[in-house]
Amino acid sequence: MSTVNTDNAPRPVGAYPHARRVGNLLFLSGVGPRRAADNAVPGNVFDEHGTLVGYDIQSQCEQVFANVQAVLEASGATIANLVDITVYLTDMTRDFATYNAAYAKFFTGVDACRTTVGIDCLPTPIAIELKCVAWIDS
Template identity: 70%
Template sequence: MGHDVIRVGGAPKPVGAYPHARRVGSLLFLSGIGPRVPADNSIPGNVVDADGTLVSHDIEAQCRQVFANVRAVLEASGARFEDLVDVTVYLTDMAGDFEAYNRLYAEAFAGVDACRTTVEVNALPTAIAIELKCVAAFTS
């Protein structure tokens, strides 16, 4: 059984000592993926004050970017959105962000029959409002 470590140039660099994904047999495990822009590591929709303190975020911009980042890791790994079997979503503001996130998720994941769990967390490792943890299964 192969244990392939996958690092993707077209996805944001991990914020720690871990790969973007790892394939074990027919399963592909993605590390937590956030909405940072791969080209410059910026976080779309974040507004900071003069001291650099986060003032607000745009969950729609972050959703679009994190979904694109997940797609990039899947494609670089030889998988597709349709291969997803389990998605765990972490939000930092369930009350404020769930409605927009849920709508955008339904659009981006149309035709994907993955199980999904959404939980609220106090914080994520960087100033992001959403992170996805995914598992895909290869059919061949």
């Protein structure tokens, strides 16, 4: 077993690695849309009191997909190695169509299984998070 961490993805928000490899399986920890460079969430809009008042799901989708790709690359894998993806959306009704189109564009040719779950919130002010499993040949 080995753990993977990379400076090309945002730091985890807790005490866990970006990914862990067990045999030929690679398990990615939940990946959000924060940028690695500044820890900011693209598309978030805050009022003068620092309260989140809006977000751009397209921007968050593009960033979270790039973050997943960065963790995969640090692990010696690509998006083609993905076998299972669980996606968490905080507003399924508002965001599913945009997310689904962005997903189809980014993951073209990827035959991973996918589950999308609507949830109330995530631990930071993000609207999407991905949990992925990949297969890496020895």
